[in-house]
Amino acid sequence: MRQPFVDIDRYMIRFILILLIYIAGCKPRIQDLDICIREKEAQLTDFHLRTDSLGVVGAFSFTAFEKDQIEFLAAWNEALNAIDIYNLDEGSIIDRIIIDEEGPKGIPNVDALFYQEDIIYLIDAASKRILKVGFDHRIELLNLRNIDFNDSRNPDMVFFSVSPEFGSVPLIHDHLVYFPVGTQTNFESVDYYKENVVGVYDLQESQGILSFGNWDKGYVQKNGYFGSLGEVSLSRFEDGIAISFPISPVVSLYDWHGDKVKDIWMASQTFPKQLEGLPRYNDDLQRERNFLVTSPWFLKTFYHAKKKSLIRFEKKEQRLKKPDQTLNSTLFGEWYLHVSNDDSFFVCIDQYDINGYDHFLPISFPFKDGILIKKLNDENESILEFSYLEIQ
């Protein structure tokens, strides 16, 4: 005699089993990603930089570099319209180069600095001007209008997308400049995210060469509009360029010719594999600000040459409001610092907990065997205060 309820139960059990296997398969498990995460304790020590001006405080525009085995920091001084060059080993300012705001050797606005071989480059993205400033104070202006990167875009559709806090800063390698670029299209439309994000310009030939690098797939999904989190981060690594985005746990490695080498995971274990963003055509800025407070996302990715490591900060989720009903801050909360080493083929991540309440994380850069992170405390006008975190 047939027992219908037993049959139904059997089918139901099979269905539930299949459903469970499917759900388990959808969740990003750390073993699927072929990486390991090692939790480390952040040991911070104080580092002081003597200064005579607080004009650099709060400016994102700086570049750290090594020359003749001495480590330097060049920072844009907004108050004096000058480049301040610090010897980090001595902890003091060694030079100041005043820059005109107008004229053939001037620049109206400075969005970012980058460095190569005794030359500091200042970029004003809006006017598409770059100023080459030598250590000998010689200045040369480069106009970079209508560069053809030989892709599907008309040159006047391309703009330099410079935003240092997210690492959207040009890189220079040999005679090639790698620009973070965007397209003059409505950034709320999916079309905006179809074009390449890096444009390569040849300084010797004075012309664009090619573009490469895709937006993360998170931006082209149905609810993929992230507003202010729509910046590409460029970082060098040993053999090329690392591209990442504020919403994505993935860092993509490309060689200097623009060919992809591999994708690596640089995020916490719990970071959602594909973040759900704000709806497209979202005109509620409050909602966007709330999203930045409550959701995890990333700042810039940068490279520590001596440690052969890629480094990035990941914001932890936090509550929208404090007990007194005021909003939590987007920046000053709890963060992770991820360090991924080239020697381990970027499969192991050292993960540190960072207290963002006392620090201004966008101003951070490699130094000796670790990184320096700007402190918020600026009460002493003659000292810039940093925390030094040694990478173990």
Added chain:
Amino acid sequence: MKAYLNSPILKFSNYHVFIGLLLFSTGCKQSEIYKYSEGIFLYLDYLGVDIKKGQTILLIPYGDCSLCIEPAIDYLKFNDPLVDLVIITGEYSADYQRIRDIIYDPGGRFKLYETGIFGPVIFKIETGKVKGLINLQASTQMEFERLIEGYTQL
């Protein structure tokens, strides 16, 4: 479905009245009540504003976007708007025509509140709610004048 139609609610009330009430409630102008009223009230409370029903407030958020507020600031230098209170959420000091009922927030705590306001706005206080909030985003002083006078002369 059958059980639903036999529910006590429908047994004891006229079906047509029920549908009518449903239509009436959806037809109410709920959209006039501002979504982030609570945040605005918390901020007004922080400023120590004596909140009164029917009060009209012009609020100019000083901070991120200086171009957004410039037309409003220029307007205030030459005009005294027909509102009960003007709030400038920063230390933006200038010679304004208005002397009374103008509040500054030198601490700049406005950004700490969930107000949904990122440019000059005007709104009315009703019982426990903000109603009829209008964005006064303008690119010129004249455009701002048209917007604010269009609101206050209603």
